[in-house]
Amino acid sequence: MAVMRIAGRPLVDGAARGHALVTDSPLSFWGGVDPHEGRIIDRRHPLHGARLAGRVLVLPCGRGSCSASGVLLESIANGTAPAGIVVSDVDPILGLGAILGDELLGRIVPVILVSEADRASIATESIVTIRPGGILEVEHGPDGRAPEPCQP
Amino acid sequence: MIEVFESLVLSEEERGFLDGEADDATALAMRILARMAPLYGADRFIEVTRAHIDGIVYEGNAGLDFAERLAELGGQVRVPTSLNVMSMDRSNWRQLRQDPSYAANARRLGSAYVRMGATPSFTCAPYQSEVAPVFGEQIAWSESNAVAFANSIIGARTNRYGDYLDISCALTGRAPAAGLHLTENRRGTHWFRLTGVPESLQQRDEFYPVLGYLLGQTVTTGVPVVEGLDAAPSSDQLKALAAAAASSGAIGLFHIVGITPEAPDLEAAFQGETQARPELVTVERLRTVRKMLTTSTSGEVDVVAFGSPHASLAECRELARLMEGRAAREGVQVYVTTSRGVKEILARTGTLETIESFGTQVVADTCIVVAPLVRAGARVLMTNSGKYAHYGPGIIGVESIFGSTEECVEAAVTGRAEVDDSVWQ
Numbered sequence: 001m002a003v004m005r006i007a008g009r010p011l012v013d014g015a016a017r018g019h020a021l022v023t024d025s026p027l028s029f030w031g032g033v034d035p036h037e038g039r040i041i042d043r044r045h046p047l048h049g050a051r052l053a054g055r056v057l058v059l060p061c062g063r064g065s066c067s068a069s070g071v072l073l074e075s076i077a078n079g080t081a082p083a084g085i086v087v088s089d090v091d092p093i094l095g096l097g098a099i100l101g102d103e104l105l106g107r108i109v110p111v112i113l114v115s116e117a118d119r120a121s122i123a124t125e126s127i128v129t130i131r132p133g134g135i136l137e138v139e140h141g142p143d144g145r146a147p148e149p150c151q152p
Numbered sequence: 153m154i155e156v157f158e159s160l161v162l163s164e165e166e167r168g169f170l171d172g173e174a175d176d177a178t179a180l181a182m183r184i185l186a187r188m189a190p191l192y193g194a195d196r197f198i199e200v201t202r203a204h205i206d207g208i209v210y211e212g213n214a215g216l217d218f219a220e221r222l223a224e225l226g227g228q229v230r231v232p233t234s235l236n237v238m239s240m241d242r243s244n245w246r247q248l249r250q251d252p253s254y255a256a257n258a259r260r261l262g263s264a265y266v267r268m269g270a271t272p273s274f275t276c277a278p279y280q281s282e283v284a285p286v287f288g289e290q291i292a293w294s295e296s297n298a299v300a301f302a303n304s305i306i307g308a309r310t311n312r313y314g315d316y317l318d319i320s321c322a323l324t325g326r327a328p329a330a331g332l333h334l335t336e337n338r339r340g341t342h343w344f345r346l347t348g349v350p351e352s353l354q355q356r357d358e359f360y361p362v363l364g365y366l367l368g369q370t371v372t373t374g375v376p377v378v379e380g381l382d383a384a385p386s387s388d389q390l391k392a393l394a395a396a397a398a399s400s401g402a403i404g405l406f407h408i409v410g411i412t413p414e415a416p417d418l419e420a421a422f423q424g425e426t427q428a429r430p431e432l433v434t435v436e437r438l439r440t441v442r443k444m445l446t447t448s449t450s451g452e453v454d455v456v457a458f459g460s461p462h463a464s465l466a467e468c469r470e471l472a473r474l475m476e477g478r479a480a481r482e483g484v485q486v487y488v489t490t491s492r493g494v495k496e497i498l499a500r501t502g503t504l505e506t507i508e509s510f511g512t513q514v515v516a517d518t519c520i521v522v523a524p525l526v527r528a529g530a531r532v533l534m535t536n537s538g539k540y541a542h543y544g545p546g547i548i549g550v551e552s553i554f555g556s557t558e559e560c561v562e563a564a565v566t567g568r569a570e571v572d573d574s575v576w577q
Contacts, residue, residue, distance in 0.1 A: 011191055031546055035212060070211045070315035077214035092191040096317055099187045103180065104218055 003137050006118045008086070010134035012098040014110035016084030020138070021055040022124040023047050026063035029071040029097070038080025056128040057082040058119060061089035072097025076107050084130045085111045088119040112136060160189055161196040169324055177227025177268075181320035185328065188317060194328035200310075202285050203233040203322035204278050206294035207315040208265055209522045210239040210258045218316060219264035222323070227268045230325035234273040234283040236295045237462070238262045239523045241515050242274075242492075248513065248525055258523075270322070274517040275491035277391065277461040279306060287413055290333055292321030296398035297391070297461050297539065303405040305390050307413035309333045312404050332405055338414060339423040340407055342371045345430035346380035349438065353575055354383035357392065358556045359438075361538025364393035366433065366441040368401030377421040379409045379430065388464055395461050396538030439576050445541040445554035448569075453534045455526055455550060456480070456564040458557070459489035460519055460537040468498055470557060472506040480511035480564040485527060488512055489519040510564070521547050534563045 025046055027033070032042035038053045052075070062068055072094060075081035081101070085094060090113060098109045110130045122128065122138055129137040168174065169182035185197065207215060239258035240250055266272050273283060278293075279301045285291045285308035293299050293310040294317075302308040311331040313321055321327045331337055344367070346354075353359050367376045376397075385393070390411075397403040407415035415421035458471060471488060480486045488507060490498075495516045498504035507514055513525075520526055521543045526533070533544045534553040544552035553569045563569045 012187075067206070067209070067211065067315050069317070070207065070209075070215050073214045073218075073316070074212035077212070090191055090193075092188065093314055095191045096184075096188055096314060099184060100214075100218070100316055103184060103187075104214065104221070 003139050004121065006114055006121075006136040006138065008112040008114040008118070008134040008136055010110060011090065011095045011113050012102065012109070012111040013132055013134070014084070014108035014130070015132055016056060016110050016130040018054050018056045018083040018128060020058050020122050020124055020126045020128045021047065021050060021052065021082070022058040022122055024060065026061050027059055028063040029068035029075070029094070033071055033075065035071050035074035035078055035080060038075055038078070052082045053080045055082050056084045056086060056130065058086040058122050058128070060119070061087050061091040062094040068093045069097040069100065073100045073104070076101035076109055077105055081109055084109060084128070086119060086122065086128070086136065087111065087113055088116045159195060160186055166197060166324075166326065175226040177222045177225035178323050180222065180225070181227070181323040182326075184317065184320045185324060185326060189328040192311070192328040192330040194330035196329045197326040198290055198329045198333055199325055200290050200292045200321060200327050201231055202283070202289065202291040202293070203229065203231055203318060204236060204283070204291070204293040204295060204298055205233060205265060205270060205318045205322060206236045207318055208235050208238045208261060208274070210254070210261050215315065216257060216261050216264070219261055219319070222319065223264045223267040227323050229269040229322040231322060232283065233270040233322040234278045235262070235265055235270050236274070236298070237276045237518050237522050238274050239518060241517050244515065248515065249527070250523065250525070265319070268319070268323070273491065275462045276519065277464065277491065280387065280391070280464050281491065281493060290327070292318060292327045294318040297395035299404050300394035300398040300406070301391060303332055304394060304407065304412050312402070336423075338405060339375065339425060340377035340421040341374035342376045343422075343427045343430040344376055344378045344433050346378065347432045347434055349380075349433065349435055351382050353435070354381060356556065356575060357389060358536065358554070360385065360389040360393040361396040361554070362438050362442045362445070363433070364396030365400045365445060365538050365542070366438065367406060368397040368399065368403050369441065370431070371403060372401060376403065376406045377409065377415065377418070378406065379418060381408055381411060385411065388467055391461055392538060396542070399539045399542045435576060442554065442576060445538060446552060447545050448532045448551035448553050450532070451568045451570070453532050453553065453563045453567055453569050454483060455485045455487070455530045455533040456560050457487040457489070457520055457533060457535045457540050458537065458560065459487070460521065460535075460539040462519070463488055463490040463494065465494050465497060468494060468507065469503060471561070472503045474558060474561040475510035475512065476506050478510060478565055481567040484564050484567050485530065486510065486512040486564050487515055487520055487525065489515045492516040526550065534560050534569050536560050
C-alpha cells in the first residue's frame with residue numbers, strides 16, 4: 001500500500017489515526033456541529049449529516065463565531081470530536097478548542113497545518129496517521145482508490 | 153503537555169505566572185495564552201487594562217467545569233472585567249419558562265465568573281455602560297459586536313477573543329501582541345464610497361444595520377473604510393452598524409471617515425497608503441443587502457424582538473413612545489432585550505410599565521439568540537436588529553423580516569409586516 005508523507009506544522013501537537021473526512025468548505029463548529037452527537041448540522045455545508053468521531057477532519061479552516069472553540073471542547077469532552085484536524089490556514093479558534101481539550105481534559109486532538117496543495121492531495125476515506133511533530137502519513141482509501149493528484 | 157515556549161519573549165512576571173508563582177488558575181491561564189500566542193503570530197504579550205468575557209453562555213459541562221475549576225484554584229481577574237450576556241434572566245427566568253436545570257447551570261456558570269472578581273454586567277453592549285474603554289486603551293474583549301464597537305467607534309484596541317481565551321486574558325492581564333493591538337494592522341484595507349445615498353436615508357436607523365451587513369458580506373478579512381457619510385450617526389446607530397458588520401462577517405475594525413477616531417480623513421484611515429479606487433455603495437446595492445435580512449415571504453409575524461445588541465435607555469424610551477396606549481395582538485410574542493442596569497432605570501421612571509403594558513417581555517441579562525426564550529411553534533420573527541435578523545433562521549429556527557422600529561411595533565399590533573420600501577428608492 002502506497003503511503004504518502006506530508007510534513008506539516010503542528011498547531012496542536014500529538015498523534016492520531018483515522019479515516020479522512022475531507023471538505024473544501026470552511027466549517028463553523030458553533031451552529032455547525034452538534035457536540036452531543038458529533039454530527040455536522042449546518043444545512044448549507046456539503047458534509048451536512050456526517051459524523052466526526054474518530055475521523056481525521058481535513059478542511060481549509062474553521063469559520064465564524066469565536067464560540068466555536070467552546071463547541072470543539074464540548075465535543076472532545078463528549079467523545080464525539082474528530083481524532084485529528086488538518087487545516088491549510090492557521091486557525092486560532094479550532095486551535096484553542098484543541099488546546100483546551102489537552103489542558104483541561106488531557107485529551108489531545110492534534111491540529112496540523114499543511115500547505116493548500118498538500119491538503120488537496122488527501123482523499124476522503126484515506127487512512128491518515130498523524131505523528132508527533134506534524135508528520136502525516138496518508139494511505140489509500142479502503143476501496144483501493146488512489147489519493148487524488150496534487151493541485152497545482 | 154508541550155513545553156515549547158522558547159520562541160516566546162516573556163517578562164519576569166509572565167514567567168512567574170507560568171511557574172505557578174501567583175496561583176494555579178493564573179498558571180493555567182498563562183499556559184493557554186502561551187500555547188495560543190504562536191497561532192496569532194505573536195512572540196510576546198502586551199498588558200491589557202480591561203476584559204470582557206463571552207464564555208458566560210452555557211454551552212455544556214466542559215465549559216462550566218473549566219470556569220468552576222479556575223474559581224476553585226483561586227483565580228482572580230487582574231483587570232476590571234465585565235461579563236457578556238448569560239443564558240438566563242436572573243430574576244424573570246420562571247416567567248419566561250426557562251428550563252429549571254438549564255437555568256441552574258447558567259446560574260452556576262455566572263457565579264463562577266463573579267467569584268473570580270468579574271462584574272455581573274451581563275450585557276452585550278458594555279461600551280454603553282461605565283465599563284467602556286477609552287481611545288488607545290489596550291483591552292481583551294470578546295463578543296463580536298462589542299469588539300467591533302470598541303475598536304472602531306472608541307478606538308480602543310482588541311482582537312476577537314473567544315470563549316475561554318477571554319478569561320485567560322483577564323486572569324493574567326495579558327493578550328498576545330498581534331492583530332488589532334498593533335497600529336500597523338489597524339490600517340484600512342478596503343475603500344468604500346457612499347454615492348447617491350440621500351441624507352434622508354442616512355439619517356434613518358434602519359440604514360445602519362444594512363450598511364454594516366454589506367461591509368461584513370464584502371470584506372472577509374480586513375479593515376473597511378467608509379467615505380461619504382454625511383449624516384451624524386448616533387451611538388445607537390453606530391452600534392447597529394458594528395453589530396451587523398460583525399455578524400454577517402468577521403469584521404473587528406472599520407473606519408468611517410470624519411466619524412470614527414482613527415479616520416479624521418481618508419489618508420489617516422489608510423495610514424498614508426495610497427489607494428486605487430473606491431468600491432461604490434449605491435442605494436441599489438443597499439436595497440439588495442436589505443433583502444438578505446428578510447427570509448420570510450408571507451407577511452405574517454408571530455415574534456417581534458428589539459435589543460440586539462442590548463437596547464440602550466434612548467432606544468427603550470423610543471419604544472415606550474411608540475407603544476404607549478397600544479397593545480400587541482394576541483399570540484404575538486414581543487421581546488425587548490436589555491441590560492439589568494437599563495431595566496432598573498426604566499422601572500424607576502415608569503417607562504418599564506409603558507413598555508410592558510403593550511404586552512412586551514422586557515428581558516435582562518440575556519437575549520433570544522443565546523438562550524432559547526422564543527416559544528416553540530413561532531415561525532416568523534420581525535426585528536429592527538440586523539443581528540437578530542441574521543441569526544433568526546439558523547439559531548432560533550424562524551424566518552426573519554427586517555424593518556424599522558416603527559414598522560416592528562406596527563407588526564406587533566396587527567400581526568402583519570408592512571414594510572415601506574419608498575425610503576430605499
